[in-house]
Amino acid sequence: MDGQDKVSSLDACIKCSACTALCPVAAVYPSFPGPKSLGPDAERFRLEGIATYTRYLKDCSNCKTCEVTCPSGVRITDMILRAREMALQEGQTGGKDRRRRVRDRILGRAEYLGRLGTVFPNLTNEMLKLSFLRGGLENALGISRYAPLPAYKPKFKPTKNTSPANSKQVVYFPGCFVTYNDSLTGLAVVRVLEHQGYDVIVPAFGCCGVPLQANGEFEGARKNVRKNLSLLNPYLQAGIPVITSCTSCSLALKEEYPKSRVPGGELIGQQTYDLFEFLWFLHERGELKKDFQEVTVSLGYHAPCHLKAQGIGIPSLRLLRLIPGVQVTNLDSECCGLSGSYGYKREKYPLAMEIGGPLFARVQAGVTNREFQSIITECGGCQVQIQHGSGIEIKHPIWIFLKAYGLSLT
Structure with a gap:
């Protein structure tokens, strides 16, 4: 988004405060100034090079409720994420934040944790139940001892039931949760798509990048986008739909990936479908x-x-x-x-x-x-x-x- 686009988006904000009124974080955290203040209001100062208070930027959960609510279509979380990246680049962090940055780097790399956790998933799961280990993670890194860490399962490895003569194909982007925590759901997705008559192609994708972006690893997220687009581009050029069963992955593929100026970025937004969006599309065409x-x-x-x-x-x-x-x-x-x-x-x-x-x-x-x-x-x-x-x-x-x-x- 260039400077003129940013100003146009700001001008669309009518200061109705609907975004803050329905923000789930603002509803339970009175000190949080809300998306209007952190987004459009502060963005005008940032565009003029005027320093703004950055403390609350990390409290935005990136749920995008503000953007769903906004009657003018202002990309509020985009502004907040850009401001977070700028603050990190300028070193606007305190002593406590240095330890949290290590924690955030770990949480942002869901696929690395998944690769490690799925080597011996049962052992990993039992270890993560140990109270002294969870207490150590909380004290050392700030990962809550009470938070519901998902169990690891054997890594998702779909069997190939393909027909050389079949012209109906889809690419399946499983996402980290299916790949490392819920492989059986991934297999169920493949079977249902195959039942519709499609061969399902599953390249060796990396993480979609959402966890990295949410934890301040913006360049890492862009690197993953480029890697995944390089895998997707041949299929996109062939007009093959891309399906994902994770709503965060499908949102990223539709909205974040087109921003990347690499081959395939110009196509992926139009060729990506949420799983049930695709099945409903088949229903409307009488093909389900x-x-x-x-x-x-x-x-x-x-x-x-x-x-x-x-x-x-x-x-x-x-x-x-x-x-x-x-x-x-x-x-x-x-x-x-x-x-x-x-x-x-x-x-x-x-x-x-x-x-x-x-x-x-x-x-x-x-x-x-x-x-x-x-x-x-x-x-x-x-x-x-x-x-x-x-x-x-x-x-x-x-x-x-x-x-x-x-x-x-x-």
């Missing part, structure tokens, strides 16, 4: 397989913040209602509070739990009152946080489709 078996289940559904930010509605909810026997209730809920690695940090964990409190209570009440039996959501982080806060098991919606189609993972 509807050989559903009845699945008698009542579900509560949580829409992730990064799905809302894509402006595509809730396609999984519409598709679930096509399956005989499925009853699904939209919880119409706000942020779960975790926001990627935000809620893992010692100083942020209480905020994350308070942000997610109303959602946890809604889930518990719905199950207790038998309004629904279980909870579904696309976001792996939301799954971990809601289960942590409510005690109710939660899964990705693709499992309902796998069952409805009568498919197995083998």
Whole structure:
């Protein structure tokens, strides 16, 4: 975004403060000035080279609720992230922040942690349950001893059921959570796409870059974008759709990757689909397989913040209602509070739990009152946080489709 574009975006802000009124962080943290103050208000000073107070920039969770709320389409979190990067470049950090930077570098490298954690996943999971280890991580690095670190599973390695003569292909971008923490969900995604008649291509992608960006590793995030785009470009040039089952990954591929001026960046925004966005697209074209078996289940559904930010509605909810026997209730809920690695940090964990409190209570009440039996959501982080806060098991919606189609993972 050049200077003129920045000014135009600022001019679009009508100072209505809707973004701050609905910001989940501002709702539980009275000292937080809110997205309007940190974004459009402070951006005018920054553009004039006038120093602004940077303390609260790191308290933004990057949930993008402000951008969903803004009636003028102002890219508020983009401004806040740019300001954070500028502050880091200028060394505007204190003594405590140096230790936290080490912590943030570790949390930002989800794929490195995943590679290590999946070597001996069962041993890793047992070690992460040890109270003295969690206490040590909190004292040394500031990773909350209470935060719900996701369990590691064997690394996602999809089997190839391809047909040389098949002209229908999609590229699957699994994301770090599926790759290292939930490989079976990744296999379920592949099976459902194959059931639609597609060969599923899974290149050796790295992290989408969102965890790096959220933890201040901006150049590392850009490096990952370039690496992934180099893998994607041949498929993009061939017009092959890119599918991801993680809402944060799909948002990044649609909004962040086009900013990269490397081959493929000009195409990826138009060729990337959220998994259920793609399946709904097939439904609208009359191509979705509807050989559903009845699945008698009542579900509560949580829409992730990064799905809302894509402006595509809730396609999984519409598709679930096509399956005989499925009853699904939209919880119409706000942020779960975790926001990627935000809620893992010692100083942020209480905020994350308070942000997610109303959602946890809604889930518990719905199950207790038998309004629904279980909870579904696309976001792996939301799954971990809601289960942590409510005690109710939660899964990705693709499992309902796998069952409805009568498919197995083998």
